[in-house]
Amino acid sequence: MSQGLNSVSDTLRGSARFIAAKNELLSAIHAASSSICGVKQGSGGKEGAEAFQLAIQEFSKDRGRDLYFPFLGSGLGAGPWVELLDGSVKFDMITGIGIHFFGHSHPALLAELVDGLPGDVMQGNLEPGVEMKQLLRALLSRVGAGSRLAHGWLMCSGTMVNEVALKIVRQKKFPATKVLAFKDCFAGRSTAMQEITDNPGYRQGQPTYGEVFYLSFYDPKIGLQASVDRTLREMKEHLTRFPGQFALLMTELVQGEGGFVFAPREFYVRVFDEAKKAGLALWMDEVQSFGRTGELFAYQKFGLNEYVDVVTVGKMLQACALLYTAEYNPKPGLVAGTFSGSTAAIRTARRVLELLDEGHFLGEGGQIEKLSGEFVRQLEDLKSHACQGMIGEIRAIGGMIGFEPFHGKMEEVKAVLMRLFDLGVVAFYCGHGPYFIRMLPPLGAMDRAHITQVCQLIRQALTDVNHQLKNESSQEKV
Numbered sequence: 335m336s337q338g339l340n341s342v343s344d345t346l347r348g349s350a351r352f353i354a355a356k357n358e359l360l361s362a363i364h365a366a367s368s369s370i371c372g373v374k375q376g377s378g379g380k381e382g383a384e385a386f387q388l389a390i391q392e393f394s395k396d397r398g399r400d401l402y403f404p405f406l407g408s409g410l411g412a413g414p415w416v417e418l419l420d421g422s423v424k425f426d427m428i429t430g431i432g433i434h435f436f437g438h439s440h441p442a443l444l445a446e447l448v449d450g451l452p453g454d455v456m457q458g459n460l461e462p463g464v465e466m467k468q469l470l471r472a473l474l475s476r477v478g479a480g481s482r483l484a485h486g487w488l489m490c491s492g493t494m495v496n497e498v499a500l501k502i503v504r505q506k507k508f509p510a511t512k513v514l515a516f517k518d519c520f521a522g523r524s525t526a527m528q529e530i531t532d533n534p535g536y537r538q539g540q541p542t543y544g545e546v547f548y549l550s551f552y553d554p555k556i557g558l559q560a561s562v563d564r565t566l567r568e569m570k571e572h573l574t575r576f577p578g579q580f581a582l583l584m585t586e587l588v589q590g591e592g593g594f595v596f597a598p599r600e601f602y603v604r605v606f607d608e609a610k611k612a613g614l615a616l617w618m619d620e621v622q623s624f625g626r627t628g629e630l631f632a633y634q635k636f637g638l639n640e641y642v643d644v645v646t647v648g649k650m651l652q653a654c655a656l657l658y659t660a661e662y663n664p665k666p667g668l669v670a671g672t673f674s675g676s677t678a679a680i681r682t683a684r685r686v687l688e689l690l691d692e693g694h695f696l697g698e699g700g701q702i703e704k705l706s707g708e709f710v711r712q713l714e715d716l717k718s719h720a721c722q723g724m725i726g727e728i729r730a731i732g733g734m735i736g737f738e739p740f741h742g743k744m745e746e747v748k749a750v751l752m753r754l755f756d757l758g759v760v761a762f763y764c765g766h767g768p769y770f771i772r773m774l775p776p777l778g779a780m781d782r783a784h785i786t787q788v789c790q791l792i793r794q795a796l797t798d799v800n801h802q803l804k805n806e807s808s809q810e811k812v
């Protein structure tokens with residue numbers, strides 16, 4: 335790995351003994367995970383089911399809150415399938431809200447975990463390992479033509495890299511501190527991020543500091559021109575009301591939790607041009623969309639490379655990072671942190687970037703575009719045939735795929751999610767009403783046949799819930 339540097343660490347990893355042990359371990363994992371090859375129910379009988387329920391109950395009690403689904407992973411999976419503690423297997427179409435793009439037990443990622451074993455478990459700011467250097471370089475070398483992003487920092491969560499993004503911009507723009515963000519955005523749940531996140535339900539009992547002001551996002555119903563006019567009018571109002579007090583505009587180019595909503599490039603260009611003229615920094619929160627839109631960075635998908643001052647990424651990377659231009663490089667002392675991540679996770683993150691390139695996932699005609707197109711085609715087919723009247727809007731960009739079941743009411747969405755779970759598909763929801771079924775599928779481990787199997791289960795779930803809804807409404811009439 336570090337050629338010519340001659341460390342004992344590299345010698346160890348290259349030694350016949352280490353390689354033989356690694357191969358043995360990987361082959362044992364492969365042999366075990368190969369038996370996970372399709373949806374199945376738990377096989378432990380009544381006793382197994384009771385033990386599983388007990389484990390779920392104990393965990394819920396310790397957490398002080400029920401789990402959304404009765405989901406407790408066993409620690410193994412294979413490709414798009416995840417095994418639960420009771421031995422049942424499900425299609426994982428939400429991947430821990432976007433963590434496992436390459437599915438479960440991916441051999442190349444497991445190999446990185448093993449190579450990460452000899453060292454210390456965690457690493458951080460004061461004594462970084464070579465893995466941190468390599469990951470940061472790998473990210474910075476991929477920012478794309480025209481991008482001014484020149485430096486970066488690694489941290490353990492999307493919320494933390496967002497915190498740092500806010501801090502470095504505020505330091506540069508001092509005394510301007512206020513934030514413009516788009517309605518329905520999500521930025522995390524720390525004290526500062528929950529104020530940016532446009533969801534009062536997520537900050538009950540928490541103070542807000544009057545620092546965040548919202549702009550309307552693009553609305554296809556009113557079209558491009560009216561959307562731009564409305565957003566610019568609102569921006570002007572805020573900037574006029576608090577002159578010299580706004581530091582930045584935060585944008586999720588594809589809103590994740592907000593319902594997989596995104597705008598055409600022209601909307602961003604016109605809004606960002608005005609924001610730049612007003613001296614605002616442009617921060618893109620790509621924690622959820624990174625690697626998924628069909629380009630590595632979502633700003634590349636929309637051709638906005640030169641606009642970005644700060645970008646934050648996480649989730650499928652297996653590590654979290656913010657990248658920023660030289661102008662926003664903070665003064666010493668502002669940013670540190672004991673943990674930057676586990677050695678194995680940081681190695682794995684570098685490998686994720688390589689796998690995206692090696693497997694031709696990105697770019698026009700790339701695997702993400704192909705598989706996403708196939709998913710949408712099959713969902714459209716359900717909408718116009720087997721599930722007529724049960725699917726409203728379908729929204730997708732690359733590996734962010736959602737659909738509106740029935741009228742997009744939360745009760746309907748939850749009923750479909752629970753039925754899907756019973757049938758063997760784990761998905762989640764997004765949107766702020768209408769609500770959507772949200773999928774962040776492991777496209778890195780899926781093929782057309784998997785998509786067909788998932789869509790058949792979606793069809794079954796929708797049909798079952800449709801019956802249930804009809805029964806309920808006829809009972810009400812009686």
Ligand SMILES: Cc1ncc(COP(=O)(O)O)c(C=O)c1O
Nearest residue numbers: 491492493520521522590621622
């Ligand atoms: C857009 C966006 N920003 C920030 C976060 C917070 O990331 P984390 O949960 O890793 O703190 C998320 C998580 O869902 C996200 O989707």
